[in-house]
Amino acid sequence: MSNAADPACLCGKCTSCVIFNRSVCHVASPEAMAQLNRISHIRKFARGTVIQGQGEASDIVGNIIEGVVKLSSASANGDDHIVGLLFPSDFFGRLFAEESRFAYEAVTDVTLCAMNKSGFERFLIDHPEVEHEMLKAKLDELDAVREWAAITNGHTTMQRVATLLFVFSLRSRNQRREPGDQSSNPVVHVPLSRRDIADYLGTTPETLSRNIQTLARAKVIRIINAKHFELLNASELVRHSGESREDLERIAAR
Amino acid sequence: MSNAADPACLCGKCTSCVIFNRSVCHVASPEAMAQLNRISHIRKFARGTVIQGQGEASDIVGNIIEGVVKLSSASANGDDHIVGLLFPSDFFGRLFAEESRFAYEAVTDVTLCAMNKSGFERFLIDHPEVEHEMLKAKLDELDAVREWAAITNGHTTMQRVATLLFVFSLRSRNQRREPGDQSSNPVVHVPLSRRDIADYLGTTPETLSRNIQTLARAKVIRIINAKHFELLNASELVRHSGESREDLERIAAR
DNA sequence: CGATAACTTGATGTGACTCAACTTAAGTGG
DNA sequence: CCACTTAAGTTGAGTCACATCAAGTTATCG
Secondary structure, eight states, X not given: OOOTTOXXXXXXXXXXXXTGGGSGGGGOOHXXXXXXXXXXXXXXXXXXXXXXXXXXXXXXXXXXXXXOEEEEEEOTTSOEEEEEEEOTTOEESOTTOSBOSSEEEESXXXXXXXXXXXXXXXXXXXXXXXXXHHHHHXXXXXXXHHHHHHXXXXXXXXXXXXXXXXXXXXXXXXXOOOTTOXXXXXXXXXXXXXXXXXXXXXXXXXXXXXXXXXXXXXXXXXXXXXXXXXXXXXXXXXXXXXXXXXXXXXXHHO | OOOTTOTTSGGGTTTTOTTGGGSGGGGOOHHHHHHHHXXXXXXXXXXXXXXXXXXXXXXXXXXXXXXXXXXXXXXXTSOEXXXXXXXXXXXXXXXXXXXXXXXXXXXXXXXXEEEXXXXXXXXXHHOHHHHHXXXXXXXXXXXXXXXXXXXXXXXXXXXXXXXHHHHHHHHTTTSOOOTTOOOSSOEEEOOSOHHHHHHHHTSOHHHHHHHHHHHXXXXXXXXXXXXXEEESOXXXXXXXXXXXXXXXXXXXXX
16 A cells, blocks of 8 residues: 555645645645645545534535535524535635534535644644635635525526526536437536425425426426436526526636 | 824824724734735725726725625626625725626725735735634635525525514624613614615515514514614514524624 | 335415505705 | 705505425335
């Protein structure tokens, strides 16, 4: 296990990292990289695992390497709402706080580049250039969360559904097609259950289903299976979203 | 105008700052304070002024000393939504971005401790301890925005109205009463128009008005005038909000 | 292959938006 | 300082999108 080519070997872990360019790590100096290599370790969580419960003491942070994590908040009356989704290269966990206000749950199988929270906090003090990058990332995230809040607030369910589908289509643009799929149209992969999508959009599974079926009947999309859709008419989808294409692309970009 | 006691004199501006303790400035060293004193200046904006338009190049940043600023986003179809409110000691403006995604508008008369954006960005590079404080503040803000999004998403209009009133009551707890007000009950001051409140809560002025009147008929509040309410029954208001008191206090705290 | 969960479809009720009239407050100029 | 104007807020009636309850259908997994 001391082979330098072995991805599990600490020595080369970060240099072969698939999300390196998009994570905060890319500004780290060689010395900082070596230290990150020392304090980080790969951890995997199965789909459905609650990585961190709401209100629990937060002790791990890190970057998502693979999979999707949902951030949710349960209110007093019991119903919980998804307040965010984290994708590969997104930073995971809550720095500089005793506990997490939100629950983190693996929506798919998840691979994490995990670090001890206080260990990483100490690292940041020594490496302001990484903390600077972290601040920039969080400012972008703040804008994105506000933008998403504006969408879920002021739009119809159909507009939200169309927005989500289009944004996911842009995100999964460069992913491989489903096996056996011959079409030249883009395939949108939404790795969430209907319930999770509904929670994220602030609606119910029933209403969500109706809207998806309506889009399918209108030949805007074709339902391949519960989590895959063929995009038949992108501009119609944009029209249904009520947003301009530029705005949608900006949302997807983050 | 070179008198050291003169608040307009640069020399003593920051040391007499009323929001110093709550702003990021409080971690600045004496040397850093001197530099902040040099690059900052007080600016005032009249109620209704658009301090920065959506998509405009952002050139000024700073702290709000007095007043309320609304952050809003207008979508393609024209309707705009308030995605945030900024209060005294909150940081204003968008660092590390060419333009602002949102419009900043003075909801009341506003006093700002303004700085040139790139000037402050350069200052942060030299003073990582302030940038660190900025990161912590933004992480708190991120949680608060997500929490608010969860509230506006999954609750009825009445619950949102009650939440807003209660949170504002906690915020204005230590403010002076309206002149001539004899009651011992707390007075909630909401310095926003019905339209602005409606935009913030994701509803319409009509529906908002109906809910406020319902609360008044139920003797939960008494309407003093359009922007002032006497809080007659706090626990009933909490009950209407659908949130636990602790959650509401946490939201108000930020 | 049977059991359980996820998803879809249908029928029904209602909260909130819309359109419209009215009332009250806030500015403005004579 | 008061009449006039205009904006802000309230109230009412009608409609509709969406939630809810319920049943059926299709996946998923042991």
